[in-house]
Amino acid sequence: MDDTQLGQLYERYGFLVHRRCLQLVRRPEDAEDALQETFLRVKRYGPPREGEATLAWLYTVASRCCFDLMEKRGREPVAEESQLAALEERGGGSAEDADRRALLGAALRTLDGKTRTIGVLHYLDGYTQEEVAAQTGFSRKTVGKKLKTFEDRIRQLFGGRGNEAPR
Amino acid sequence: MTAPLPPSPRGPECPPAAVLEALSAGEPTPDATRDHVKSCAACSAQLDALTGGREAFLKARPADRFLRQLERREATAARAPAPWRRFLPVLAAVVPALVLVLVLGPKLIEDNPGVTWKGEAFRVVAARPGAEPTPLAPDSVVKAGDRLRFAYESPEAGHLLVLELDGRGGASVFHPFNGTTSAPLAAVQRDFLPGSVELDDAPGAEWLFAVFSPRPLQATPLLAQLREQAGRAEPTLTCDGCRVSSLRLRKTP
Numbered sequence: 001m002d003d004t005q006l007g008q009l010y011e012r013y014g015f016l017v018h019r020r021c022l023q024l025v026r027r028p029e030d031a032e033d034a035l036q037e038t039f040l041r042v043k044r045y046g047p048p049r050e051g052e053a054t055l056a057w058l059y060t061v062a063s064r065c066c067f068d069l070m071e072k073r074g075r076e077p078v079a080e081e082s083q084l085a086a087l088e089e090r091g092g093g094s095a096e097d098a099d100r101r102a103l104l105g106a107a108l109r110t111l112d113g114k115t116r117t118i119g120v121l122h123y124l125d126g127y128t129q130e131e132v133a134a135q136t137g138f139s140r141k142t143v144g145k146k147l148k149t150f151e152d153r154i155r156q157l158f159g160g161r162g163n164e165a166p167r
Numbered sequence: 168m169t170a171p172l173p174p175s176p177r178g179p180e181c182p183p184a185a186v187l188e189a190l191s192a193g194e195p196t197p198d199a200t201r202d203h204v205k206s207c208a209a210c211s212a213q214l215d216a217l218t219g220g221r222e223a224f225l226k227a228r229p230a231d232r233f234l235r236q237l238e239r240r241e242a243t244a245a246r247a248p249a250p251w252r253r254f255l256p257v258l259a260a261v262v263p264a265l266v267l268v269l270v271l272g273p274k275l276i277e278d279n280p281g282v283t284w285k286g287e288a289f290r291v292v293a294a295r296p297g298a299e300p301t302p303l304a305p306d307s308v309v310k311a312g313d314r315l316r317f318a319y320e321s322p323e324a325g326h327l328l329v330l331e332l333d334g335r336g337g338a339s340v341f342h343p344f345n346g347t348t349s350a351p352l353a354a355v356q357r358d359f360l361p362g363s364v365e366l367d368d369a370p371g372a373e374w375l376f377a378v379f380s381p382r383p384l385q386a387t388p389l390l391a392q393l394r395e396q397a398g399r400a401e402p403t404l405t406c407d408g409c410r411v412s413s414l415r416l417r418k419t420p
Contacts, residue, residue: 003234006234006237007230007231007233007234008230010230010233010234011225011230012192012193013192014224014225014228014230014233015217015220015221015224015225016188016191016192016217016221018224019220036233036236036237036240039233039237040237040240040241043237045381046408048382053189053194053348053383053385054192054194055185055188055189055192055194056185056189056383057382057383059185060324060326060351060381060382060383064324112353113324113353113354113355113356114353114356116353117324117351117353121351124184124185125183125184125185126183126184126185127183127185128183131183134343134346135343135346135350135351136343136350136351136361137342137343137344137346137350137360137361137362138361139361139362142361
C-alpha cells in the first residue's frame with residue numbers, strides 16, 4: 001500500500017483505531033505505539049478488499065497489536081484514573097464502573113481467544129449477547145458463560161489492583 | 168452480586184457502538200439505521216461526538232506527520248538487529264526435526280482412515296440419531312437429515328466461512344449458519360464450532376468449502392462463485408489471501 005492510500009485510510013479510520021487501542025491498552029503512549037504498529041502492518045500486508053468491512057478488519061489488526069504490546073511489556077494497566085470515562089461517551093455508571101472498564105484490556109489479555117472475541121464484541125463493539133451469538137455462531141449459553149468468565153476476571157483484577165495477574 | 172462491568176446503555180432500537188463508529192467513518196450502513204440515528208437524540212449525540220473527535224484527532228495528529236512517524240519507526244526497526252538471530256542455536260536444533268515432521272507428516276495423515284483434510288485442518292463429522300458421530304472423509308456417503316458439525320484449526324486467529332454447494336446447484340452458508348459475513352475464529356481452536364447443520368434432500372455431490380482469512384469475509388461473492396460452477400466435477404473457490412479447504416460428500420436419499 002502506498003503512502004497516499006495509507007494517509008487516506010488514516011484520515012478516515014485513524015481516530016477510531018486510536019480510540020480502540022486506548023480502550024485496550026489504556027496508556028496514551030502505548031495506544032500511540034499500537035496505532036503506529038497497526039498502520040505499519042496494514043502497509044506491509046495491503047488494504048482490505050473493495051466492499052470488505054474495513055473498520056472491523058482494522059479493529060482486528062489493532063486488537064492483535066494491543067495484545068502483542070501487552071505481552072511484550074508484560075505489565076498490567078493501572079486503574080488509578082478514569083480515563084476511559086472520558087473516552088466512552090456512552091459509558092454509563094459510576095467512576096468505579098469506569099475504573100473496572102479500564103481493566104478490560106488487562107482482563108482480555110489473560111483469557112483465551114474465544115473469550116477475547118466475545119468480550120470485545122460485547123463490551124467494546126456494543127453488541128448484545130444475542131447479537132454476539134449470531135455474529136460468532138456460538139450459542140447464547142456459551143456467550144453468557146464466556147462473559148461470566150470475563151467478568152470474574154475483571155472482578156478479580158479490580159479486587160487486587162496493582163498486582164500482576166497470574167499468567 | 169451486581170455485574171462487575173455494566174455494558175454501555177443502549178436503547179432497544181439503537182445500533183451497536185461498532186455500527187455507529189462505522190457510520191461515522193462513512194461506511195455503508197442500512198437506511199433503517201441512518202433513519203434511526205437521525206431521530207434518536209442519544210445516537211445523534213454519539214455520532215456527533217465521534218465526528219468531532221475525529222476532527223480534533225486529525226488536527227492534533229495530521230496524516231503527513233503520522234506518515235513521517237511511520238517512516239522513522241520503519242527505519243529504526245530496519246537498523247535494529249533481527250531478534251531471531253538470538254535464536255539461531257535453537258533453530259539449528261529444531262529445523263531438522265521440523266523438516267522430518269513436514270516430510271513424514273502428510274504421509275501419516277494419509278494413512279489415517281479418520282477425517283481427511285485437504286490442505287487445512289477442516290474437520291467434518293456427521294451425527295445421526297442413535298449413533299456415534301462419524302468423521303467424514305472425501306466421498307463419504309451422507310443422507311438427508313444427517314447433522315453436520317465442523318471444526319477448523321488454524322495457528323493464528325482470523326475469520327471463517329463454511330460454504331456448501333449442493334447437487335441442485337444451490338449454495339449456502341453453513342457457518343455462521345445463513346450468515347452474510349464470516350465468523351471470528353480464535354487461534355488453535357480445537358473444539359467443534361458451535362451449532363450443527365441438517366442436510367436437506369438435494370441428491371448427488373455435496374461440496375463443503377472452509378474459507379479462512381485473516382480479514383472478515385463477505386459471503387455473497389463467494390456464494391456467487393459457487394453457483395456459477397454448479398454441476399462441475401471439481402468446483403473451486405478463489406479468494407485473495409484466504410486458505411480454502413474443500414470436502415466432497417455423496418448424498419443419498
